[in-house]
Amino acid sequence: MPLYLKRVELHGFKSFADRIEIEFGPGINAIVGPNGSGKSNITDAIRWVLGEQSVRNLRGSKLEDVIFAGSNTKKPMGMAEVSITLDNSDKLLPLDYSEVCFTRRVFRSGESEFFLNKTPCRLKDIQEILMDTGIGKDGYSIIGQGQVDEILTGRSEERRAILEETAGIMKHKARKKEAEKR
Ligand code: ATP
Ligand code: MG
Numbered sequence: 001m002p003l004y005l006k007r008v009e010l011h012g013f014k015s016f017a018d019r020i021e022i023e024f025g026p027g028i029n030a031i032v033g034p035n036g037s038g039k040s041n042i043t044d045a046i047r048w049v050l051g052e053q054s055v056r057n058l059r060g061s062k063l064e065d066v067i068f069a070g071s072n073t074k075k076p077m078g079m080a081e082v083s084i085t086l087d088n089s090d091k092l093l094p095l096d097y098s099e100v101c102f103t104r105r106v107f108r109s110g111e112s113e114f115f116l117n118k119t120p121c122r123l124k125d126i127q128e129i130l131m132d133t134g135i136g137k138d139g140y141s142i143i144g145q146g147q148v149d150e151i152l153t154g155r156s157e158e159r160r161a162i163l164e165e166t167a168g169i170m171k172h173k174a175r176k177k178e179a180e181k182r
Pocket of ligand 1: 064
C-alpha cells in the first residue's frame with residue numbers, strides 16, 4: 001500500500017463548525033459540491049496542518065480567519081482543529097505506526113499547537129517526518145491553481161528547487177544548513 005491520505009477531520013475550521021470526518025481511499029478521490037460549499041477549505045485545512053503560516057496562501061487576511069466565524073444559526077467558535085491521518089502500513093514514514101495522525105489546533109489568542117498521534121510535538125517534528133516524501137506545505141503533493149504556470153514560467157533556480165524537492169535531496173540540504181549553523 002502506498003503512503004496515502006486516509007482521513008481528514010475538521011472541527012471549527014473555516015466553514016466546518018461541527019466536527020466532521022472525511023474518509024479517502026488509495027488512488028484518485030474527488031471532492032465535488034456547489035460553489036462556496038467548502039471544497040477549497042478542505043485543501044486549505046490540509047495545507048494548514050502541514051504548517052502553512054501564510055494567511056494569503058490560506059485565502060484569509062489574518063491568522064484567526066481559519067476559525068469558524070459564525071453563521072445565521074451558529075455562534076463563532078474559539079478554536080479550530082484539523083487532523084490528517086496517513087496510511088503508513090508499509091512503514092514508508094520512519095515511524096512504527098500503521099497510521100500516522102498529525103493535528104494542529106489554534107485558539108483566537110494566537111499560538112498553534114501540533115500533535116503527532118495525539119502527543120504534543122513541534123511543527124519541526126512533523127516537517128522532518130515528511131521531508132522527502134513530497135508531502136508538506138511546500139511539497140508538490142499539493143498543486144494550487146496558478147502553480148502550474150509558476151513551474152512553466154519560473155526562473156531556472158526555482159525550477160531546480162522543485163526538482164530537488166521531488167528528487168528527495170532537500171533533507172540533505174536542510175541538514176547541511178543546520179550543521180553549518182553550529
Ligand atoms: P468554489 O467551487 O467556488 O471553489 P468551494 O467549494 O471551494 O467553492 P470554499 O472556498 O472552500 O468553497 O468555501 C467558501 C466558504 O467558506 C464561503 O462561504 C465562506 O464564507 C466560508 N468560510 C471561509 N472561512 C470561514 C470562516 N472562518 N468561518 C465561516 N465560514 C467561512
Ligand atoms: Mg474552491
